[in-house]
Amino acid sequence: MPPIDCAGYNCPVDATLDMIGGKYKALILWHLIDHTLRFGELRKLIPQATPKMLTQQLRELEENNLIIRTVYPVVPPKVEYTLSDLGNSIRPILETMYKWGADYLTQNGVTVNCSMKCPD
């Protein structure tokens, strides 16, 4: 493992955090694994996020090329979100974090009764 200016903002770990560290980003990505979803579906899956926040997070994920936004020129409007290849490549990170977090919560008496993709 190669050198970089550790102190700088370009540490790989920080770069990763910048990509998925946003308020609802991990949740959005997780929901999109193996699922193409529409805006309204994401709203239902993540009700605590206001439309504004959801839009913002989705736009940032799109800018980072983690997700693909497809607009169908129909009425009523239809927009679908799906993971890009880059988005898919991040799956191992989410899974590693999921496992650690689940262990941690469990050991602290929190019952983890969902796979985080549960709201199905």
Next chain:
Amino acid sequence: MPPIDCAGYNCPVDATLDMIGGKYKALILWHLIDHTLRFGELRKLIPQATPKMLTQQLRELEENNLIIRTVYPVVPPKVEYTLSDLGNSIRPILETMYKWGADYLTQNGVTVNCSMKCPD
């Protein structure tokens, strides 16, 4: 704390993000791997963090039991920070994120020339 629902803020991935997502937390944890460090040493390793921020992040890491703060009752004051077992257990996450981030940066033309523990 009772069961959680996916949509709630207690998804394991979010719990993990809450623990290591702070401004300099990943960096601090990374530096502490295999190293016990004093406050002043951390300051030199992470010069972009003001003392205030560094203290704040360290306190939060301590509250989450990721690090151990040892105060030696001497003058001048001497305080050492070291990873707890829980802190050590998070290493795989940091490494997974490091690898993904390094690949990403590399593929985007950013030269990653340090191991993030480089400032040695």
Next chain:
DNA sequence: CAGGATCCGAATCGATACTG
């Protein structure tokens, strides 16, 4: 040496209302 205290501007987040 290792911080605490204080001030303040910037950024984030949320609730609500409105639109093509």
Next chain:
DNA sequence: CAGTATCGATTCGGATCCTG
């Protein structure tokens, strides 16, 4: 349906000065 626009509350982060 899939967002915008606006406003206000909260939080974050940095600069500066102070202390046991």
